[in-house]
Amino acid sequence: MRALICKEFASLDSLVVGELPEPQAAAGELTIRVGAAGINFYDTLIVQGKYQVKPAFPFSPGGEVAGVVVAVGEGVTHVKPGDRVCAFTSYGGYAEVCRARASQTWPLPDGVSFDAAAAGLVTYGTAWFGLHDRARMKAGETVLVLGAAGGVGLAAVQIARAAGARVIAAAGSAERLTLCREHGAEVLIDYTTTDLKDAVKSATGGQGADIVVDVVGGPYTEAALRATAWRGRVLVIGFAAGEIPRIPANLLLLKGCELSGVFWDELMRREPGEAARQVAQVLARFADGSLEPPITAACGLGGAVAAMHALAGRKVAGKLIVHPAG
Ligand SMILES: NC(=O)c1ccc[n+]([C@@H]2O[C@H](COP(=O)([O-])OP(=O)(O)OC[C@H]3O[C@@H](n4cnc5c(N)ncnc54)[C@H](OP(=O)(O)O)[C@@H]3O)[C@@H](O)[C@H]2O)c1
CATH class of the missing domain: 3.90.180.10 (Medium-chain alcohol dehydrogenases, catalytic domain)
Incomplete structure (x- = not known):
């Protein structure tokens, strides 16, 4: 063959x-x-x-x-x-x-x-496991998706939108963000040119995102964690940026939030x-x-x-x- x-x-x-x-x-x-x-x-x-x-x-x-x-x-x-x-x-x-x-x-x-x-x-299986199982997503919550124009990212945008969540998409260009909007994202952030934490805080009236879908890692993880709401859930899915981030544990304490691993193969x-x-x-x-x-x-x-x-x-x-x- x-x-x-x-x-x-x-x-x-x-x-x-x-x-x-x-x-x-x-x-x-x-x-x-x-x-x-x-x-x-x-x-x-x-x-x-x-x-x-x-x-x-x-x-x-x-x-x-x-x-x-x-x-x-x-x-x-x-x-x-x-x-x-x-x-x-x-x-x-x-x-x-x-x-x-x-x-x-x-x-x-x-x-x-x-x-x-x-x-x-794979992409929807992973995003579904993350959002519905690990993060227990509810209608009306705000979901921040990093790498939102990629495979897992767009799946997460669609799944969150279909469940009645409000989606903030973060990606690396205007063109990629336009695609995220077409799939249901309401707020668009180019994280290569805009401060991620400030942009998410401003889009959520200072509250932060209830759920973060992180397939990128690198410096974006800590910025997203700092823009996470009280009782938020941050989903660690992948490290497309090539760097595994180290997280200051006090942020989890201060926000009463969860850092959740999502590994679909292992499920x-x-x-x-x-x-x-x-x-x-x-x-x-x-x-x-x-x-x-x-x-x-x-x-x-x-x-x-x-x-x-x-x-x-x-x-x-x-x-x-x-x-x-x-
Ligand atoms: N845990 C699991 O079960 C599971 C399952 C599937 C995938 N994954 C992992 O999740 C990650 C994303 O997978 P995917 O299939 O969605 O990949 P993908 O389609 O390539 O999307 C990854 C996104 O990350 C962003 N990115 C930021 N910095 C990057 C860099 N230096 N190099 C490449 N991309 C970069 C890119 O968007 P911008 O250019 O717009 O920033 C890209 O759209 C991978 O690390 C993959 O191994 C994990």
């Missing part, structure tokens, strides 16, 4: 399109003919050996897919060959056929396209039933149109390296997807 192949941990440019043997499904696994695969920030890290998962060579990147089940291994009963599914695979998705764990594969409802599922499974591993329940909620909203993954562009295997470069270079707003057969 054709696949984008990683032969050693190196730069994105070392990836090549070539032939790999089709994977086989072991017990508890299944194989999927990939209709579409999403591009996420960690796909750019895994090929450089900078992600916690380090696959054996050769492998294909591509951590989330949607497609049709080819074969199921022993013990897999919730889906069968021919079923439409989506899956979190960690890697392997930029290939015509990939392998997935049964516990991280879910049936796709009618009306949800492969493109939508592949563009939204799937430790609480597969709860993860499946949350994924079903997300997919149901894709089906009824109340949430809609923002697909910016699609490419074939030959265009995947350029697309991954664009994402890593902060040039992508919304989501890019790969069509391995395209």
Whole structure:
């Protein structure tokens, strides 16, 4: 089968399109003919050996897919060959056929396209877990989203808006902020040119944001924490800026607020039933149109390296997807 192949941990440019043997499904696994695969920030890290998962060579990147089940291994009963599914695979998705764990594969409802599922499974799954589970978001609360024009960021904007929250979007350019407005953000802050804390305080009458969605890290985390309301919840999701922040603990005390870790992979591993329940909620909203993954562009295997470069270079707003057969 054709696949984008990683032969050693190196730069994105070392990836090549070539032939790999089709994977086989072991017990508890299944194989999927990939209709579409999403591009996420960690796909750019895994090929450089900078992600916690380090696959054996050769492998294909591509951590989330949607497609049709080819074969199921022993013990897999919730889906069968021919079923439409989506899956979190960690890697392997930029290939015509990939392998997935049964516990991280879910049936796709009618009306949800492969493109939508592949563009939204990880980002909306993560944002849903953060906002509805870890932060216990309520209608009327104010949600500040950092990196709001990115994959997880736009998912958080949409999910918060759909739940009746007021959304403050922080991103790195006017163009990116316009996209955030189109997806429901009410207040827009360019955090590369404006003081984040002052802007959030001024937009909230001095109270601060009830919930902070932080996928960026670096200096923005402390600024956002300083702009958090009494009893607020700050969600630590990712460090796209490349720097893991250190937090003065007295800020948590003074604000009576919570710093909450959000690790979707670990939710799937430790609480597969709860993860499946949350994924079903997300997919149901894709089906009824109340949430809609923002697909910016699609490419074939030959265009995947350029697309991954664009994402890593902060040039992508919304989501890019790969069509391995395209
Ligand atoms: N914890 C979990 O379960 C989980 C799940 C999914 C993703 N993540 C993590 O969350 C982070 C965001 O993922 P994503 O898929 O939303 O990525 P993404 O689409 O690339 O979005 C990240 C955003 O961060 C902003 N950013 C600020 N400084 C940056 C820098 N130096 N380099 C790149 N981006 C920068 C960019 O927006 P501006 O240019 O507008 O500032 C960008 O839109 C990643 O670190 C990822 O690993 C965690």
